[in-house]
Amino acid sequence: MADPMYRTIAQELQDEILSGTVQPGDQIPTELELRDKYSASRNTIRDAVKWLASRGLVETKPGQGTFVKQNVKPFLTLLSRDLESGLSGIEGQGWFQDVKERDRIPFATVPLVEVQAAPRHIAQRLRIPVGTQIIIRRQERHIDRTPFALQSTAYPMELHHMGATRLLVAEDVPEGTVTYLEERLGLREIGHRDRILVRAPREDEARFFKLPDDGRVSVVSVVRTGYRAGDNEPVPFRVTFTVFPADRNQFVINSGNVPNDLPEPAEG
Amino acid sequence: MADPMYRTIAQELQDEILSGTVQPGDQIPTELELRDKYSASRNTIRDAVKWLASRGLVETKPGQGTFVKQNVKPFLTLLSRDLESGLSGIEGQGWFQDVKERDRIPFATVPLVEVQAAPRHIAQRLRIPVGTQIIIRRQERHIDRTPFALQSTAYPMELHHMGATRLLVAEDVPEGTVTYLEERLGLREIGHRDRILVRAPREDEARFFKLPDDGRVSVVSVVRTGYRAGDNEPVPFRVTFTVFPADRNQFVINSGNVPNDLPEPAEG
DNA sequence: GCAAATTTGTTCGTATGTATT
DNA sequence: CAATACATACGAACAAATTTG
Numbered sequence: 001m002a003d004p005m006y007r008t009i010a011q012e013l014q015d016e017i018l019s020g021t022v023q024p025g026d027q028i029p030t031e032l033e034l035r036d037k038y039s040a041s042r043n044t045i046r047d048a049v050k051w052l053a054s055r056g057l058v059e060t061k062p063g064q065g066t067f068v069k070q071n072v073k074p075f076l077t078l079l080s081r082d083l084e085s086g087l088s089g090i091e092g093q094g095w096f097q098d099v100k101e102r103d104r105i106p107f108a109t110v111p112l113v114e115v116q117a118a119p120r121h122i123a124q125r126l127r128i129p130v131g132t133q134i135i136i137r138r139q140e141r142h143i144d145r146t147p148f149a150l151q152s153t154a155y156p157m158e159l160h161h162m163g164a165t166r167l168l169v170a171e172d173v174p175e176g177t178v179t180y181l182e183e184r185l186g187l188r189e190i191g192h193r194d195r196i197l198v199r200a201p202r203e204d205e206a207r208f209f210k211l212p213d214d215g216r217v218s219v220v221s222v223v224r225t226g227y228r229a230g231d232n233e234p235v236p237f238r239v240t241f242t243v244f245p246a247d248r249n250q251f252v253i254n255s256g257n258v259p260n261d262l263p264e265p266a267e268g
Numbered sequence: 269m270a271d272p273m274y275r276t277i278a279q280e281l282q283d284e285i286l287s288g289t290v291q292p293g294d295q296i297p298t299e300l301e302l303r304d305k306y307s308a309s310r311n312t313i314r315d316a317v318k319w320l321a322s323r324g325l326v327e328t329k330p331g332q333g334t335f336v337k338q339n340v341k342p343f344l345t346l347l348s349r350d351l352e353s354g355l356s357g358i359e360g361q362g363w364f365q366d367v368k369e370r371d372r373i374p375f376a377t378v379p380l381v382e383v384q385a386a387p388r389h390i391a392q393r394l395r396i397p398v399g400t401q402i403i404i405r406r407q408e409r410h411i412d413r414t415p416f417a418l419q420s421t422a423y424p425m426e427l428h429h430m431g432a433t434r435l436l437v438a439e440d441v442p443e444g445t446v447t448y449l450e451e452r453l454g455l456r457e458i459g460h461r462d463r464i465l466v467r468a469p470r471e472d473e474a475r476f477f478k479l480p481d482d483g484r485v486s487v488v489s490v491v492r493t494g495y496r497a498g499d500n501e502p503v504p505f506r507v508t509f510t511v512f513p514a515d516r517n518q519f520v521i522n523s524g525n526v527p528n529d530l531p532e533p534a535e536g
Numbered sequence: 537g538c539a540a541a542t543t544t545g546t547t548c549g550t551a552t553g554t555a556t557t
Numbered sequence: 558c559a560a561t562a563c564a565t566a567c568g569a570a571c572a573a574a575t576t577t578g
Contacts, residue, residue, distance in 0.1 A: 191524025
């Protein structure tokens with residue numbers, strides 16, 4: 001009994017959830033009922049429920065109650081380049097198609113296009129001076145009517161001058177912008193590098209993903225820098241920021257020779 | 269001012285931290301001082317501080333105070349296979365050396381070796397029946413005296429019967445077990461697949477990483493399945509679970525042709 | 537459409553426990 | 558041992574969201 005009371009209560013509720021005594025979607029007793037059941041104060045009950053919410057086990061809805069979270073089947077995103085396994089990448093190209101092939105419903109907003117002066121963190125990645133004009137294309141993506149990812153890609157304005165005019169049109173590029181740039185300008189992406197980091201959602205992200213605004217659920221941020229061939233070494237020409245809520249996404253990376261089945265979400 | 273008071277206070281404190289008015293490592297005012305400053309109750313102050321802690325901006329230490337978190341320079345782990353960039357992988361081989369090359373101090377415990385009956389989630393990945401005997405090797409890793417990762421790898425006991433006896437010795441395999449298995453048994457890993465997922469830490473993990481035990485900081489779980497050549501398609505022969513605290517780790521994946529500089533931690 | 541009832545969210549005040557200096 | 562600071566717990570009140578009558 002070294003544990004604080006709220007942890008003991010949370011543990012007991014967790015056991016009921018994991019053992020299946022209460023099913024996903026079910027409402028658990030209200031705070032007042034739990035207060036009576038455990039002879040604790042309402043605040044202590046709330047601490048216990050908060051602890052469960054931070055593990056993603058329950059969801060509280062003002063005016064309604066607290067519910068056991070549906071096990072949203074996580075969506076698997078393939079980050080490595082070989083696309084033989086039938087998994088989608090994060091790029092526009094086949095994303096729509098790939099999601100449908102996995103019997104889930106994709107939806108993407110019309111891109112929001114803006115022109116900006118490059119801030120430091122983007123300038124650095126594109127190896128251009130801070131303040132250089134860049135094109136930003138933003139898109140919201142949904143799967144099964146659930147907000148799934150926020151993506152924005154930065155291109156140097158130079159590409160537009162070179163003839164890639166569709167970059168500045170607020171319209172989807174069905175074949176994917178990477179393919180478009182190759183066909184239009186002969187600009188081939190010879191490789192890309194992803195950086196993955198996990199952080200608390202920003203306020204706008206929390207709103208879009210309908211995450212609790214207290215940072216209980218993190219987001220996974222994937223920063224992908226795309227490279228074209230250069231004189232000595234590869235030269236960056238685009239950087240894509242994709243933000244995924246951590247509670248409904250998993251990622252897969254293949255290296256070398258692996259089976260080409262469609263892997264199931266992991267547990268570990 | 270539609271925001272609740274604790275959010276307003278948190279925002280104000282956040283601005284002071286981000287603007288550099290208070291430096292990393294500095295102690296912020298105590299809860300009682302903040303209570304007076306903002307004419308709020310101590311509970312409200314605590315809600316605000318909790319909000320900051322969930323974003324990793326501050327750290328509370330009982331008996332001492334609340335401190336602005338040092339920006340622990342995140343450690344970058346390379347998940348893709350090509351190792352030209354000088355980044356370490358997650359495997360034992362060059363990990364020690366690689367960390368040192370980046371002027372940071374590695375430390376790993378002597379492996380803890382146990383024999384188990386394979387639980388479902390491991391059996392599934394190794395494609396063996398549940399209950400098959402497996403060898404588990406566990407190791408704790410530190411960087412700069414900070415707990416950095418928990419790793420455990422499962423091998424079918426069969427490998428031991430085939431002659432890989434060092435798998436059952438509680439001693440480091442300096443060249444890495446993957447290399448050892450290749451040299452000892454001619455068992456070559458032709459590829460591997462990683463699954464990445466983010467979740468709240470388990471209790472033992474929170475203890476080891478010194479994370480707040482209320483799930484504010486997530487862990488990144490990387491499940492790596494290693495494959496050897498098979499008759500038709502690759503066959504799994506080991507599965508490695510590595511758990512990283514999300515607040516001090518980032519990951520890099522290279523695909524195709526990319527520069528071989530050592531990338532800096534990202535922000536996005 | 538509105539009012540009442542229900543349920544979670546926020547805030548207060550207070551007391552006691554536990555870790556650190 | 559004492560002082561300090563965060564952690565846990567209680568009780569109470571009102572606000573905001575939602576459902577129900």
